């Protein structure tokens with residue numbers, strides 16, 4: 408089936424009260440992106456006509472999604488008068504013949520897993536799976552090998568509750584089925600909501616063909632609670648890490664590593680246990696050691712950590728970053744920063760050594776300032792560089808120096824120390840007096 412024959416409707420208007428959160432359910436994030444983002448991304452691989460139904464905190468949902476996608480239609484549900492998944496469909500006008508309806512709380516959907524819904528031989532295709540514990544899901548009642556109806560848990564009788572075949576929440580309708588039956592839905596049920604699932608019985612009673620499609624639970628897992636959110640996160644993480652290991656990334660104890668979907672790798676990279684990589688991070692031919700955190704940064708031909716923190720907009724190339732080093736919005740090329748440093752709003756050039764305990768003092772309480780350090784600079788341990796400051800090539804800064812001068816010219820030794828005093832036998836006298 409071609410993209411122009413398919414429309415997709417994503418239901419994202421619900422409150423999601425079971426999440427117990429001020430954030431709308433579909434904006435809770437999985438691997439760094441809102442759940443709804445993952446669904447729209449998969450949908451765009453098979454259709455150009457995507458409608459997202461919104462209501463609860465609609466401005467926020469529309470604003471966040473518009474930052475990622477253009478050409479998505481937002482349809483506002485009249486949730487007060489027409490609550491429920493059926494109510495959500497009432498304002499939707501699909502363009503194409505085949506209409507896929509997806510719940511907005513299924514972040515693990517893939518375009519491959521939607522292929523089964525593109526068959527054109529029946530009027531309705533609905534997703535089902537079998538669960539040992541079906542609680543929370545609508546039960547699918549099948550008799551004589553044909554789907555009869557779907558009953559929601561809250562409306563089900565004892566026999567219906569025992570059914571382990573459940574509605575996964577994805578449907579493919581022909582456009583005419585939606586147009587004909589959606590206006591006929593009623594809210595005569597336990598929740599006084601308009602249920603999309605009632606379309607199934609209506610279509611069946613009119614003799615239309617309904618095909619159940621057995622789907623894999625993993626791809627169609629709904630997120631209703633924070634426990635579901637963490638279960639789905641785990642599945643998404645396994646997918647992301649498997650993809651990158653197949654592409655050549657070495658991972659030690661991958662179950663302890665977290666990688667967001669926007670992170671990329673090039674060449675051969677090695678990640679030790681406990682590494683966390685987020686945002687638009689790119690790692691190229693580098694070794695990231697245990698428990699390092701890298702956010703929105705680029706690391707090329709370098710080694711980082713253990714226990715290092717690269718904050719957004721850091722660019723690290725041919726560089727050694729050791730333990731307890733924090734870098735923010737800085738570029739380091741051919742640099743060694745082995746221990747215990749803060750490097751913020753800085754630019755550091757080749758051959759420079761940053762001694763243990765060096766701090767760029769980039770903030771005066773009001774504004775942030777830059778630190779520029781040239782080539783082959785030797786910065787002794789426990790130095791403070793008060794920004795704005797430029798240290799030119801071939802400079803030596805003595806340990807313990809606070810560098811306040813705005814520009815240090817090449818060739819200088821910079822040293823600020825009070826004269827060392829030795830007071831003979833002071834220790835013995837001081838403590839003897841106290842005893």
Ligand code: UD1
Pocket residue numbers: 418419420421422433460461484486489490491492493494495510511512543544545546557559573574575576601602603604629631
């Ligand atoms: C729904 C199905 C249930 C199925 C389950 C699968 C109905 C009535 N029930 O139940 O049979 O087993 O999904 O996961 O459809 N939404 C709106 N507007 C609303 C209410 C909900 O857009 O007024 C959206 C929600 O944002 C959500 C989706 O529809 O993305 C599903 O709603 P939810 O409340 O999670 O339905 P379930 O109770 O899970």
Ligand code: CA
Pocket residue numbers: 510512629630631
């Ligand atoms: Ca749900």
